[in-house]
Amino acid sequence: MEKKLKSTAPCDERCPVRASLSLLAGKWTLMILFQINENTVRYGELKRTVTGISEKMLIQELNMLVENKLVIKKVYHQVPPKVEYTLTELGLKTLPIVDQLAQFGLENLV
Amino acid sequence: MEKKLKSTAPCDERCPVRASLSLLAGKWTLMILFQINENTVRYGELKRTVTGISEKMLIQELNMLVENKLVIKKVYHQVPPKVEYTLTELGLKTLPIVDQLAQFGLENLV
DNA sequence: TTTGGTACTTACCAAATGGTTAGAATAGCT
């Protein structure tokens, strides 16, 4: 009775894949989430571990992630400043996606 | 002995997440793979189901996917022409990623 | 002979993305 749903279902605004991608499709987004993972990470640490990213991009992405409630930012008002980033509940839920990406990479690329 | 590997592992060229993203991070890539899925799909069908994409982008992405061995293209030399796209073995292995994206979208967005 | 259907291709332009460089803030250390 409902055999061919898949092939005809259009991928429009309601498509869950599209919705996720609009949040996560950036060049660096998933890699940053991967690096934060289940840890609490300082800005400088991210700068070092996400190799190749510019400061501008890193900050821009982090702000975007905070705005979208995937990441929590904790500022220590010290000098020199100290800022820590952690995944929110929602952010943690992206880790299975990242895991699949990692697994695909491990098995078929690199 | 090897507790803190995660937090210090840099995400450089060897990072499997980065490798996968370099292949799949495009705005439309994963959505196209999602639409082809386990089916055999004609070009025109994709044009209709991946709503919002331009012909230029769709062709460009499909060519890229064929080049990267994620998709097989079968041309029927008829008039009017008929072209079918199918996922390769490798392409099928990206479906778990897409599934996670879909699940994340379903549970937290839309 | 004109129209239609399918799968592209091309040229041009606009917008999004990303990189580089310099600098701001601030307090402790020398």
Next chain:
DNA sequence: AGCTATTCTAACCATTTGGTAAGTACCAAA
């Protein structure tokens, strides 16, 4: 007084990405 450390901001430019619109090819059917 000047240096250092850390996080972030701003201005400028280059590259990449993406969209629009028009055109190509081919034959069959009207």
